[in-house]
Amino acid sequence: MAAHPPTEEPRDEVTDSAASSRDAASIDQTGDQGRRMPGWLPRAMILAFVLLGLFELGSWAVHRLIGLFVIVLVAFFVALAMEPAVDNLAARGVPRALATGLVFVLLFGCVIGFSAALGTLLVETVGNLVDELPRLLNELVDWVNRTFHQHFTVDQLRDRLLEDSGVISGYAERAAHNAWGLSNTILGGLARFLMIALFSVYLTAYGPKMRRSVCSLLPQERHDTVLRAWDLAIEKTGGYLYSRALLAVISAIAHGVFLALLGLPNAMALGIWFGVIASFIPVIGTYVAGVLPILVALTIHPIDAVWILIFVVLYQQVQDYILQPRITARTVDVNPAVALLAVLAGGALLGAVGALLAIPATATAQAFLSLYVKRYEVTEDPRIERAGRKSWSGKRDRRDVSEHGKF
Numbered sequence: 227m228a229a230h231p232p233t234e235e236p237r238d239e240v241t242d243s244a245a246s247s248r249d250a251a252s253i254d255q256t257g258d259q260g261r262r263m264p265g266w267l268p269r270a271m272i273l274a275f276v277l278l279g280l281f282e283l284g285s286w287a288v289h290r291l292i293g294l295f296v297i298v299l300v301a302f303f304v305a306l307a308m309e310p311a312v313d314n315l316a317a318r319g320v321p322r323a324l325a326t327g328l329v330f331v332l333l334f335g336c337v338i339g340f341s342a343a344l345g346t347l348l349v350e351t352v353g354n355l356v357d358e359l360p361r362l363l364n365e366l367v368d369w370v371n372r373t374f375h376q377h378f379t380v381d382q383l384r385d386r387l388l389e390d391s392g393v394i395s396g397y398a399e400r401a402a403h404n405a406w407g408l409s410n411t412i413l414g415g416l417a418r419f420l421m422i423a424l425f426s427v428y429l430t431a432y433g434p435k436m437r438r439s440v441c442s443l444l445p446q447e448r449h450d451t452v453l454r455a456w457d458l459a460i461e462k463t464g465g466y467l468y469s470r471a472l473l474a475v476i477s478a479i480a481h482g483v484f485l486a487l488l489g490l491p492n493a494m495a496l497g498i499w500f501g502v503i504a505s506f507i508p509v510i511g512t513y514v515a516g517v518l519p520i521l522v523a524l525t526i527h528p529i530d531a532v533w534i535l536i537f538v539v540l541y542q543q544v545q546d547y548i549l550q551p552r553i554t555a556r557t558v559d560v561n562p563a564v565a566l567l568a569v570l571a572g573g574a575l576l577g578a579v580g581a582l583l584a585i586p587a588t589a590t591a592q593a594f595l596s597l598y599v600k601r602y603e604v605t606e607d608p609r610i611e612r613a614g615r616k617s618w619s620g621k622r623d624r625r626d627v628s629e630h631g632k633f
Contacts (some may be wrong), residue, residue, distance in 0.1 A: 301425030477501035
């Protein structure tokens with residue numbers, strides 16, 4: 227009996243239309259979901275705008291407050307330098323406020339006295355240079371004529387300057403317009419100096435209270451670390467200033483005596499100028515300090531300027547390789563390459579102030595890290611002492627040759 231193929235049952239039209247409607251609805255819903263914004267996206271956008279606004283506000287505040295930050299930083303280092311002297315006076319029964327005032331008056335009195343003496347010295351030097359300028363011009367023109375076989379005269383130089391009077395008047399006009407800006411700069415510098423003095427006195431007088439306040443914000447197990455870092459900062463900053471002051475005294479005496487032998491006026495004042503500038507301005511201080519004595523020598527005996535330049539270079543070598551290593555070994559022990567890198571980095575970040583404070587800050591960080599960085603014993607290895615052994619073996623070989631005529 228043959229099998230019959232199954233026959234399809236008739237489909238209900240109502241059922242088919244309902245299924246079609248459900249499929250269309252599901253397709254529309256999926257399409258709407260694909261086009262609809264995710265629920266987290268608006269919140270993320272709002273958060274991004276808020277963070278961007280906070281960043282811009284913080285950047286604006288930092289740019290506005292960077293000057294105040296530098297003032298407080300300088301005052302903090304000044305306070306660190308003053309604190310050992312204040313502590314010594316306080317230990318002898320002097321009230322801390324009075325001790326702070328005495329040290330402050332002594333320190334800033336020296337700064338003001340040096341500034342006043344420097345101003346007087348600069349005025350005298352510029353006045354002498356202006357008075358001697360015609361003679362120097364005549365001697366310079368005569369030297370040029372003899373050396374290069376020319377026939378220049380001072381009158382020709384004066385006529386040339388008169389022809390370029392437009393350029394000269396332009397410079398004078400710009401200088402007149404900048405006079406107000408220069409006065410504002412001087413007044414601003416005086417205001418910053420007074421603010422540094424005020425903050426440094428406050429930080430020194432209330433040093434113990436500040437340490438107590440800082441420690442009260444930290445767990446007790448962190449107190450020893452904070453106080454040790456603070457003590458290291460005081461020690462290294464005071465040691466740095468002590469070593470710089472000692473180098474300044476030696477430099478002032480040496481240059482003062484040399485300038486007196488040359489017969490320059492105000493020789494000791496020029497020596498003090500040289501000692502302070504060369505010792506407290508890193509890297510280029512020696513060459514900046516040498517400009518003023520050279521200008522003074524040019525107004526009296528120009529050949530002395532050459533002798534001053536030679537003496538400055540020779541003294542710089544003596545200071546770098548003999549004096550400074552022995553003095554700073556007991557105060558601030560920083561590798562010369564690290565010190566130069568720190569000065570360059572500090573100057574790039576905060577200008578002259580950063581360059582001045584870079585070495586004590588680096589010495590403090592180096593001393594603090596040395597307390598917590600673990601060091602390991604180094605085994606004997608010929609590669610470590612390779613240079614020394616080669617040098618010793620070379621000396622031994624040369625000795626053998628000289629004594630026996632062969633190796």
